[in-house]
Amino acid sequence: MEKDAKIYVAGHNGLLGSAIKRRLERDGFSNIICRSSSELDLRNQSVVEDFFRRERPEYVFDAAAKVGGIQANMNFGADFIYDNLQIQTNLIHFSYKYGVKKFVFFGTNCMYPKDYEQPMKEEDMLSGAFEPTNEPYAVAKVAGFKMCQAYRKQYGCDFISIVPASLYGPYDNFDAASCHLIPALIRKFHDGKVEGKEFVELWGTGKPRREFLFIDDVADAVMFLVENYKSGELINVGYGEDYSILEIANIVKEVVGFKGEIRHDLSKPDGMMRKFLDSGKMKGMGWEAKTNLRDGVRKTYEYFLENEIFLFHK
Numbered sequence: 163m164e165k166d167a168k169i170y171v172a173g174h175n176g177l178l179g180s181a182i183k184r185r186l187e188r189d190g191f192s193n194i195i196c197r198s199s200s201e202l203d204l205r206n207q208s209v210v211e212d213f214f215r216r217e218r219p220e221y222v223f224d225a226a227a228k229v230g231g232i233q234a235n236m237n238f239g240a241d242f243i244y245d246n247l248q249i250q251t252n253l254i255h256f257s258y259k260y261g262v263k264k265f266v267f268f269g270t271n272c273m274y275p276k277d278y279e280q281p282m283k284e285e286d287m288l289s290g291a292f293e294p295t296n297e298p299y300a301v302a303k304v305a306g307f308k309m310c311q312a313y314r315k316q317y318g319c320d321f322i323s324i325v326p327a328s329l330y331g332p333y334d335n336f337d338a339a340s341c342h343l344i345p346a347l348i349r350k351f352h353d354g355k356v357e358g359k360e361f362v363e364l365w366g367t368g369k370p371r372r373e374f375l376f377i378d379d380v381a382d383a384v385m386f387l388v389e390n391y392k393s394g395e396l397i398n399v400g401y402g403e404d405y406s407i408l409e410i411a412n413i414v415k416e417v418v419g420f421k422g423e424i425r426h427d428l429s430k431p432d433g434m435m436r437k438f439l440d441s442g443k444m445k446g447m448g449w450e451a452k453t454n455l456r457d458g459v460r461k462t463y464e465y466f467l468e469n470e471i472f473l474f475h476k
Contacts, residue, residue, distance in 0.1 A: 170195040170219035173226030180333045185381040205248035214256040223266045230340040239298035246302035269325040271437045272300045281440035284396040293434040314394040327400040331377030332465035351420040361423045365430035368408030376453035400439035401451045417459045
């Protein structure tokens with residue numbers, strides 16, 4: 163990308179979008195377009211087309227999505243499928259219509275089948291049933307990937323689709339009703355420490371395994387792929403190691419400094435038993451993640467402490 167190229171980062175206030183925006187600014191890109199959801203409703207087709215007609219971005223990063231943890235996915239499935247289908251359909255179509263040079267779509271590891279051989283390879287997509295707890299979100303994301311493929315095939319668009327491991331880091335969502343695992347654990351253990359609790363509850367058995375990728379690493383991978391990847395096939399971006407949820411909880415507990423115990427709420431679901439990406443394509447291209455889980459959790463907790471007054475906190 164040219165340093166003065168017009169770049170639109172959709173979802174720039176979110177975890178992924180804010181990391182991409184920071185990376186672009188650090189790399190000297192000076193013409194970055196951002197709109198908050200109150201300024202631009204990406205679900206509204208006519209509003210989105212007006213935006214593309216006026217602004218004519220040359221590159222688009224689609225980091226805008228309705229996301230949440232297992233509880234939010236279970237409770238608000240209709241919102242997850244509707245909002246994400248609307249957002250990505252508008253962005254993909256108008257990127258084609260108004261001549262965007264490169265469009266970056268972000269999938270999710272829950273696009274892969276619930277019960278399948280691990281680690282998950284790109285060609286395993288749609289080879290089995292989704293995990294029921296996040297099926298609406300997964301269906302929407304698969305539709306976005308397939309739409310990018312179809313526009314590439316029919317119109318020759320340089321649209322790429324990236325599947326990152328579960329993301330975490332500074333600027334994450336710490337709202338207890340909708341956040342993902344690591345920010346949820348940080349908040350639980352922090353509250354437990356402040357309130358002097360004897361224990362903190364962990365959903366399920368703690369046996370499912372998850373792979374996490376620090377947000378600055380994925381921003382680095384995205385910039386690498388924008389310059390080096392020109393295929394319509396999915397490409398996984400992972401850390402290369404996974405941990406049980408109980409192992410992750412113990413790392414967060416130690417970083418936060420909570421002295422109580424962890425108790426399991428076995429009435430709550432485990433979700434998919436393992437989500438581990440095969441990132442062999444990325445490694446073969448010469449890219450690997452740099453931030454280990456303990457260091458990433460420490461940086462995320464430091465951000466939480468510095469910004470706690472501004473975050474959702476009881």
